[in-house]
Amino acid sequence: MKVRVKFFAILREKVGAAEMTREISEGSTVADLWQALQKDYPKLDVPGIRLLYAVNQNYVKPDHALKDQDEVVFVPPVSGGN
């Protein structure tokens, strides 16, 4: 099955793309997808970064199982500041 991955901010810069389609196996979780991406794009392994996972514009847990045509975003730390 296929999922669409969008990249923002530092991850977009690291991967050099705003969006891509990935083939994944049934039962893959978002955490699995992230590991696979890090293997293909070693620069995605930003030291110390803490990510949230979003599927179809909702935050999900790392063990969330993906479905065909899902839109997946790995969310780096948001703007913060005080």
Next chain:
Amino acid sequence: MKVRVKFFAILREKVGAAEMTREISEGSTVADLWQALQKDYPKLDVPGIRLLYAVNQNYVKPDHALKDQDEVVFVPPVSGGN
């Protein structure tokens, strides 16, 4: 000696004047002036009202002694609300 008294809000309505000049004796306090005014204008005795005293645009205590040409204002409860 003479002082100028300004009236605002409910006190202006009660006394029917925005401003007046009063002759007072040496050593009079603002509280003395207020008592004298209440005698001349019984309507100024608004039940339950709590006043602040201002002389020359500063809040003062009731025993503040007045000087010639002072500008005196009796300050009813300010706008309040939440």
Next chain:
Amino acid sequence: MFRVTNDPIDLQDLLDYVGDPAAGAIATFIGTTRNNNEGRKVIALDYDGYPEMAEKELRRIGADAQTKWPICKMAIVHRLGPVQITEASVIIAVSAGHRDAAFAACRFAIEEIKKTVPIWKKEVYEGGEVWIGTQTGQPLPGRS
């Protein structure tokens, strides 16, 4: 910028005044005339004020805020005279490097205004009018 006025208040004037390259946060508060109060249907509010002393107290509030929090600039404008439903009777704007200070100073300013600034509010409601704070003999906050 600390003043009272008989004209409608323009928030943009206050924002222009408090704008500052060192500010990362601007908090504002706008007090508006509400169409109801304690079950009464309000038609308008009518503010009376002692302008020279009111402006002096507003400046004092600004100076106090400057000593309490690291803010850049503060502006307060209070309107006098009739203020219709949805119109602003008071606007406060505070700029600061960070939002904690901006919020704290803005909140402080409106609480102080309602304690010590010689401005009085007459509520004109269906069936009558009343000077707020005077009708029930409630204790006056602050110095007495």
Next chain:
Amino acid sequence: MFRVTNDPIDLQDLLDYVGDPAAGAIATFIGTTRNNNEGRKVIALDYDGYPEMAEKELRRIGADAQTKWPICKMAIVHRLGPVQITEASVIIAVSAGHRDAAFAACRFAIEEIKKTVPIWKKEVYEGGEVWIGTQTGQPLPGRS
């Protein structure tokens, strides 16, 4: 009114939206680009965002605020792209019958925005640029 935009934000649009005859208080917060951060001289900020999800999160914040406080209306607009010194990156406006609720909901909104809304800030400073929140490996607030 919950949206992201590439254009300058007009506070008056938000005020027009939240205006309400039942409101006695409007609190606003404006986040602006500050000329310095942690000792660096900042030239500008550049915001990236995931617009559909950002607007969804902003609506969620508005709905949460409505359940927590008796407010009338809330508006949040966040800008994306470059934001120059003194310009607004985010504006929040909240109307309520009374000021307690307006202040509380406004404060809540900006804290939530900085935790969960997928918008990222790149600081362009003299000598470099950095994605804020990413540079030090600091823990991400909120869900993880």
